[in-house]
Amino acid sequence: MSQDEHARRGIDLDKPNAARVYDYILGGQLNYAVDRMFAEQVLTAQPNARERARLNRQWLRRVIRFGMDQGIRQFLDIGSGMPTVGHVHEVAQAVDPKARVVYVDNEPVAVAHSEIVLEDNENAAMVHADAEFPDDVLEHDTTEMMLDLDQPVMVVMALFVHFIPDSRDPARLIAAYRDALAPGSYLALSSATYEQQSEGTTRAVEMYKQSANPVTPRSADELHALVDGFEIVDPGIVFIPEWRPDEAHPNPSESGGLALVARKN
Structure with missing residues (x-):
């Protein structure tokens, strides 16, 4: 792809992009040299970054299975990133092929490849939008076609909100999605944290300041404040591997992140 084509598609190759970096760390091919x-610099500072990414993907799959167990058949994945094995629609539709999934991202490479993956799936679709503008997501033609917001939906924000600094008011953002949801809906959220973390996490966060997507790690108390109006379900706000695990993890804090699921009553 030429530089002109990159520019036309809105792909900035001057700075690393979080979605593409995450894809590389997970072993994907949808990334660029930058x-x-x-x-690789992040992996030097935080050698277990691949394990952290893997643990978050496992949490995501557990969350979707939980949603299916609660009767949820609609999912809105905010900041969905690159299509990978075990994506939301694969987990949900393995239980019920009629489960509907809308992915949302503003990274052009993630959008383009997700559209290819979903091309033959009538119950899953990609929306190219900036999730920080909820109306652009919720009122998008694809979202309105795929999801019935009068019925419960699970909104997934996996490692998304830590890219929203306090100056951009993440609580307001989450509240906007909450207010659009029917009672019985859920929010699933994971985020980087400084709690019980080593100096490597601090170094990695400093490095992300040079990327297109700086990171703001948050404590359990800070995440609790972001989900006002939701009821957090058991086991509460915990390290990612501790959220309803399939098997115990020897050192959950090594995941570098906290997770929660909360219900709108």
Whole structure:
């Protein structure tokens, strides 16, 4: 792809992009040299970054199965990133092929490849939008076609909100999605944290300041404040591997992140 084509598609190759870096760390191919160079620097500062990414993907799959167990058949994945094995629609539709999934991202490579993956799936679709503008997501033609917001929906924000600094009011953002949801809906959220973390996490966060997507890790108390108006379900706000695990993890804090699921009553 030429530089002009990159520019036309809105792909900035001057700075690493979080979605593409995450793809590389997970072993994907949907990334560029600038992302790979940055990811290798992150891996030097935080050698277990691949394990952290893997643990978050496992949590995501557990969350979707939980939603299906609660009768949820509609999912809105905010900041969905690159299509990977075990994506939301694969987990949900393995239980019920009629489960509907809308993915949302503003990274052009993630959008383009997600559209290819979903091309033959009538119950899953990709929305190219900036999730920080909820109306652009919720009133998008694709969202309105795929999801019935008068019925319960699970909104997924996996490692998304830590890219929203306090100056951009993440609580307001989450409240906007909450207010659009029917009672019985859920929010699933994971985020980087400084709680019980080593100096490597601090170094990695400092590095992300040079990327297109700086990170703001948050404590359990800070995440609790962001989900006002939701009721947090058991086991509460915990390290990612501790959220309803399939098997115990020897050192949950090594995940570098906290997770929660909350219900709108």
